[in-house]
Amino acid sequence: MSKLDELYRLHRLLDGRRTGIARADLIGAHDFARATLSRLIADLRNKLNAPLIHDKDRGGYRYDTADGRFALPGLWFTADELLALVTLKHLLSNLEPGLLEDHLRPLQTRIDQLLASRHLSLGEAGRIRLLAMAARHKNPRHFQIVAGAVLQRHRLRIDYYNRERDESTAREISPQRLAHYRNNWYLDAWCHDKKSLRSFAVECIREVEPLTKPAKTVAESTLNRELGSSYGIFSGKPRAVAVLVFTAKRARWVAEEIWHPEQQSRWLADGRYELRVPYSDDRELLMDVLKYGAEVEVVAPDEFREVVKNALDAAASQYWRGKSKGSGFEPGGE
Template sequence: MKSFEHVYRLHRLMKRSRYPVPFERVMSELECSRATTKRVLAYLRDVLGAPIETSREPRGYRYTDAAYELPGFWFSPEELQSLLSLQQLLASFQPGLLDEALDPLRDRLDQILKSQNLQTGEAGRIRLLRAAARPPGAHFAVIASAVLQRLRLKIDYEARGTGQVTTREISPQRLVHYRDNWYLDAWCHKSNGLRTFAVDCVRQAAALVAAAQDIDPVKLDDELGGSYGIFSGAATATAVLRFTPARARWIAVEQWHPHQQGIWLPDGSYELSVPYHRDDELILDILRYGPDVEVLGPPALRQAVAARLAQAVARYAMGG
């Protein structure tokens, strides 16, 4: 596998370089000795037929044919990890759900993995544990088809909190797989705004003839991905959380949000700042860490978390 990684790195380096690459840079990129670097260059040129030319001025190596690609399928370890994760995600669909549409994709993915000498029959050795995952429901195929065909949908949607069912006409924008569950970002023509719907809460769904209204992806990200959680909206506040030194080592490498900021404090604790709009999901995640986290601000969030903790203590006191 190490030799494969060397060949892959060298090929990517040559593809993205506009000018001849000096030998020293090749050696640094491959992170190997001078002799090994020469062997990798020779293998890429002589065995794989790469159009490598040695330039005198400036001195270095370059491809004479920018369209050259490695024969067969070649992937970095990170890309292989993504492919294996995709294979497991496809396997997680309940029987009968999108089987006809997904079978060709599953077969193609198996071919790619076999080309890398990975035994697809051993997929069970890679586990994706799904915590609190909900079945996507009977209407997932209709919804996914409308997203890809850019058609409007008429849905009956049940609000989980109240149990109220409303009928809406929506323009689906994208499906989102978040924390092992499926959500639909859509323009709601009833509310005249962007909304996120839990797919498993859709009780009826029918594709309409009318074309979906397309929303600029930048606007989608700004309004639906700008703050914390799946039902986010544009950020209106920033949560400042301080984690104890014992928990800080884990939190420092976690991503709670793409725009988060974190700093180490002198006592070894870690301060994390996260933009948010609705605090429901954020409060639940804060409560997971119990005494290892303190909300420094804003005051409303601090009071909300403290109230939830007090309610939990009171419930245990009543039970005693």
């Protein structure tokens, strides 16, 4: 039996008891090795912050809580460790069959076991280079509580900060799954206040409190339809399809990219590349289009074409103003 299994076994014996368990009984009746028991007790106290005490008046070891209960953390590793583990899993899963297939299969199995056990002790990530671009600061404790709720299927009460409205609101949510997107973590959850599915940026959770209520379960097919069918992180069913045409030069890069699982594309006769992507909210798509500047044209829909045009006009106007203020230069002048 692994150390993790032994720790869970000891926890189950202690959890919910109002009277303690004597050390002799744990060693004799429950078959814990003496050295192992000492190590498990230390781990519960020091690594998992369990309120484990030895109460002689009540017969031995117990959790020092009103009802004798203590909820183990659902996740015992950091967001960065989880990312490393999941990245390895995805890399192995997406490898085409080759010479090393038989040698890598045991590694795939071991990673699956680590994920299933919800415990990690990988140490150094090794020689995998991950470049985190625009990753936002997150609260490690909040991440672990949120991830634990996802795995253990219980509700959370959160104070959530909305950057666009610059305000915080209290929510009761049923976590469904975690998503790591563009170097940041998002929580897909059922919001009991809004009566609908929502995606929450984990770093915007200012306060979080685990609740004893079981989480409402939403079918994976519904999650994918409501939260995974549109463009980027924004939820909602797609309401339009953006038609983007890239220059022949930029097409060398874009033709190799997947912008959306349901995208459609084709090469045009003059070497340009047409990409069609569904979207519900144009904000993220706008940012991705703008970074290509003059090397992409929005052909349709007219509504989104106008949004991009207005954004480019607003950006250009800042440079005209800056130039005129600094040197007296006016658009159209000598």
